[in-house]
Structures are given as structure tokens and as C-alpha cells.
Amino acid sequence: MPTTADVHVALLTQRCDTDLGDPDLWFRPDGYPHSLALCTIDSISSTGAHYNSVKNILRHYIDYRIAQGGNADTDNAGALLGTFDELGGPQAWAAMTNNRKPTSTAKGAPLKAAAIHEAAGRLRELGIDSTDDLRAADADALADAKKAWATVPGQRSGLTWNYFLMLAGIPGVKADRMVIRYVADAIGTTPENVSATDAAMLVKAVAEKSGHNVTHLDHAIWRFESGRSVNQQS
Structure with missing residues (x-):
């Protein structure tokens, strides 16, 4: 029997596949790899x-x-x-x-x-x-x-902190209100029932399952939920 977490990962994966388009065409998040x-x-x-x-x-x-x-x-x-x-x-x-x-x-x-x-x-x-010190830590x-x-x-x-790491080039998820809202809707609940930690864990699980860069997936979700274009050719 699948666990609740398995079901949630499957639901979020399905929603991402439907909403976000070709991962090769996603906008990449800005960062400051040298600052x-x-x-x-x-x-x-x-x-x-x-x-x-x-x-x-x-x-x-x-x-x-x-x-x-x-x-x-x-x-x-x-x-x-x-x-x-x-x-x-x-x-x-x-x-x-x-x-x-x-x-x-x-x-x-x-x-x-x-x-x-x-x-x-x-x-x-x-x-x-x-940032070199950070990545070498x-x-x-x-x-x-x-x-x-x-x-x-x-x-x-x-x-x-998670966002700071991402900006420096260390993969991660910034589970802000946009990402939480998207995850909550995908799994059939309200944002109040999804913590930032839970949202981040689910996005990471979907990235691992689908072979996506987790930072790029997080950014694609954020852009979609905030009404921005996700695909560079859309």
C-alpha cells in the first residue's frame, strides 16, 4: 500500500508535469555564484x-x-x-x-x-x-x-538560509508562500496544512523522482504560482 507521502509525491509530480512544461525551457533562477x-x-x-x-x-x-x-x-x-x-x-x-x-x-x-x-x-x-568557502564547507x-x-x-x-544557499549555487528549495500554496493545491489541502519543511521535502522528492534540478523545479513552481511565464519560449 502506498503511504500518504507517496500519494502526495505522485500528485505533485502529476501537477508539475501538467503545469510546468519542458524542463529544458524553464527560466533559471538568478544567483550570485561569486558574491x-x-x-x-x-x-x-x-x-x-x-x-x-x-x-x-x-x-x-x-x-x-x-x-x-x-x-x-x-x-x-x-x-x-x-x-x-x-x-x-x-x-x-x-x-x-x-x-x-x-x-x-x-x-x-x-x-x-x-x-x-x-x-x-x-x-x-x-x-x-x-561563496567558495560556503560551497567547500x-x-x-x-x-x-x-x-x-x-x-x-x-x-x-x-x-x-535555504534561499541563501540556492543563490550561492547550492541546490535547494525556498518553500515560500507561493511554493506552499502550489504544493497544497496539488495534494488537495490548504496552505495552512502544509509547513515549509513539508513543502520543501515534497518538491525535493519530485525532483529526485523526475530527474530535475531541485532549484530549477522550485523556481518553475514559484514562477507558475506567481503568474509569471515558466517556459522561455511560451
Whole structure:
């Protein structure tokens, strides 16, 4: 007898096959394989935000680094932390990026800029200064880094950590509300009944079963559910 998990994987596989088209034509997710700085900024800025606002933050940071004679595309954690030092801290950094969004809706929640600063500092303390360091880290080192990341305000769920890894080129699933909603509908339930962990596990299982790159599958689901084109020739 198939288990409930088997049934859910089969249902999600069928829905993906129906909705997402030819995997060879899926749009590929953006990433920053050589910039730990941009991975950190994007992942922490993305929660509860329209992606256009994230792109604006990134653009301001990139422009700031260009004006300095730097290159954001290759910035490590040290370079990112250096911009906070030069500007005078998270408040000024938030002003430079024209975004003062807090990490949560709780009263007195720190700015996302402060979380970016803290996350970069914690990674650097653990010897993870670049995306090369991140990709070379063993399981224990990654587990320690994940724990440290989770202590940063607003990052406890692990959602931004998974996204951070994906942006750096480490396969994974960012089970945000779009992906959760898609998975829930596919298996015949409501989003409230599907946790981010469960959604990620199911997407990974479908990727393994179908031979897809899990990051590309996650991105295709996200694009479909958010009303964007999935297929580059559609």
C-alpha cells in the first residue's frame, strides 16, 4: 500500500508535469555564484517583500560599490561589512539602499539592514567569507553556519538560509508562500496544512523522482504560482 507521502509525491509530480512544461525551457533562477554579499542581501531582504523592492536594494548596493571602485559581483562578507563601517552602521546602510524595512512586524524589530550586517558577521566569524568557502564547507560547518544564521533576528525559520544557499549555487528549495500554496493545491489541502519543511521535502522528492534540478523545479513552481511565464519560449 502506498503511504500518504507517496500519494502526495505522485500528485505533485502529476501537477508539475501538467503545469510546468519542458524542463529544458524553464527560466533559471538568478544567483550570485561569486558574491556572498549579494546572496546575503537578497535572501534576507526577500522575506515579506515584493521582489522589485529587493532589486532596488541590490541596485543601490551595486551602485555604491561601483562608486567606490569595487565590484559587488565578487564581494565577500568582509567587503559587505566594510560598507557598513564606512557608512556608520545599519541605519545609514538602510538609508543608502533606500529601504528601512524591519525584520518583522513586532514592535521595535531591528531593520533588515541590521540583520544583513549580523548575518555577514556571523558567517565571517565561522570562516565563511566567500561563496567558495560556503560551497567547500562540509556538513558540520554548514550546520554550524545554519545555527548561527538562525540566531539573527527574523531568520529563525530557515527559509532565508535555504534561499541563501540556492543563490550561492547550492541546490535547494525556498518553500515560500507561493511554493506552499502550489504544493497544497496539488495534494488537495490548504496552505495552512502544509509547513515549509513539508513543502520543501515534497518538491525535493519530485525532483529526485523526475530527474530535475531541485532549484530549477522550485523556481518553475514559484514562477507558475506567481503568474509569471515558466517556459522561455511560451
